[in-house]
Amino acid sequence: MATPTNHYKLGLFVLLGLAGAIVLGVLFGAASMRSETSKYHSYFNESVQGLDVGSPVKFRGVTIGHVSAIEIAPDHRRVDVVSELDSGDIRRLGLTEADTSKHGRAGGKARFAIPPDLRAQLGSQGITGVKFIAIDFFDVKSNPPPELPFSTPHDRYIPAAPSMMKNLEDTITKAMDRLPEMVDAVVMIMGRVDRLLAKLEKEDVSGKVGATLGHADDVMKVMQKTLARIDAQDLGAKAVTTIEAVNASLARMNAVIDRLDGDAGLVASAQHATDAFGEMGRAGRGTQRDLETTLRDVSEAAAAIRSLAEAIERDPDMLLKGKTQVSRRAPR
Template sequence: MSQKANYFKLGLFVIGALVAGIVVILVIGSGRWFERKSTIESYFNESVQGLDIGSKLKYRGVVIGEVTKISFTYVVYQQDLPMSQRFRYVLVESQINPRLVGGRAATGDLTTHDGAKAEVERGLRIRLTPQGITGTSFLELDYVDPPPATLPIAWTPNNVYIPSTPSTVSQFVNAASDIIDDCTGSTSRARSRTSTG
């Protein structure tokens, strides 16, 4: 009889420990599982090399979300147009934690189209940023002053839309190209002056 009682007590102990373990896991992990996330999308008219699903979305260095989808806008939008007439932007969707970007308490609520539009008018943009020498990239959300022009779009975005601004690498390449063009033009003008004069 005492051996049966020991098995019974042992069984109760094991079941109790399992239930307690499950409760602890749920309490610790509930913050991440039940946390409300919002999806935002942005379009890039440049290569997003180094950006992958799971790449971080940061606001002033603080991680506020991650990339969940990378595709092309013509896969989702402008399906009624011939391929030659569609925009060929890169579509990037990210999930953000509204609590970390102000939620409803800040001047703009990035979880709504109207709130995001107000912040975009103030200069909020997403930029592709390289991460060190590893070749990986992340998205940086920040305000740009003065607010740059946005890419033209001919559709209503499915999610909250935050426009992109050219990456630092892209700006550098464009500036270098302009300098080379200026030098080439100056050299051509100098040659034409020496050959005619």
């Protein structure tokens, strides 16, 4: 026989369960209300599909908050994502700056430190497409802060960086835009290659190359024979002997040059002799005038002797008659 159902106990159990659920809800709600948070805005110039309110916000993989709102930015082009960061978490991780504006002293409400190279980026979890906000450091040169056509909240703005999917999409788009140009360049190159091959075939370049290779083979054979003769005649040792003889001759020439050179060398002696001749020439200039006078006197004496000889030839008796008579018999 079935036991009758105790409705009193069942109702009491249901009431106690509801009361416990309400108490737990109140406790969790109170705890969440007591938790201190800070809101920061980021403006993404891309689709945020897969990102929902409540999605985690992570700093280098560590959860520090969640997404509290997703709105359209004032320019109606970007998406305004509000990240609500837990002050306890960011304080525990040492990512805060003390806000002294409250009560005029440090130790007030904590705020998230935003250095110039800090960026917010869309990240994906696995292959499910669920997105989250990843906060990390980026190179300022390659990821400068975006120029926004509207004002941003003071000290509550984290610049956004393009996601990896956005960068990949932009790269593919640029490549696709250049694809027609690349195809035209490839077609032009293929046409030039085709014309070059046709020209080579027309000029029988392959046959000429074969003949050239055959000639090169003959030349190599001749060189091998020549090298074999050189080895057989031991020209290498003879060349070494010749080089040694040339070196000895050069040494002797150096010795001769050393004898010619220097203060006691032949060149110096010749220079001294030249200087002596110059001194003699300068000394002989003084006696040149005396020599000219003597030669002039000798010339006058020769002229007188020549006149005497002519007179004797005209009158042989002049020496016997004397000069006076000769003078008297001068022609009238």
